[in-house]
Amino acid sequence: MAFKITDECIKCGACAEECPVSAISEGDDKYVIDADTCIGCGNCAAVCPVSAPVED
8 A cells, every 4th residue: 555645744855765666756845655656665654753654
């Protein structure tokens, strides 16, 4: 199951650095996850300081 990033995102970039398939990119007001690329590993959720990535 893919993850998505909620509005809680503070744009710190920790999630993007941990994504093994580079599915996370910086959006206008928060980071975004490409659902087609996401493998659902949960690395992003594990490192996020504000718990913004959640299972979609």
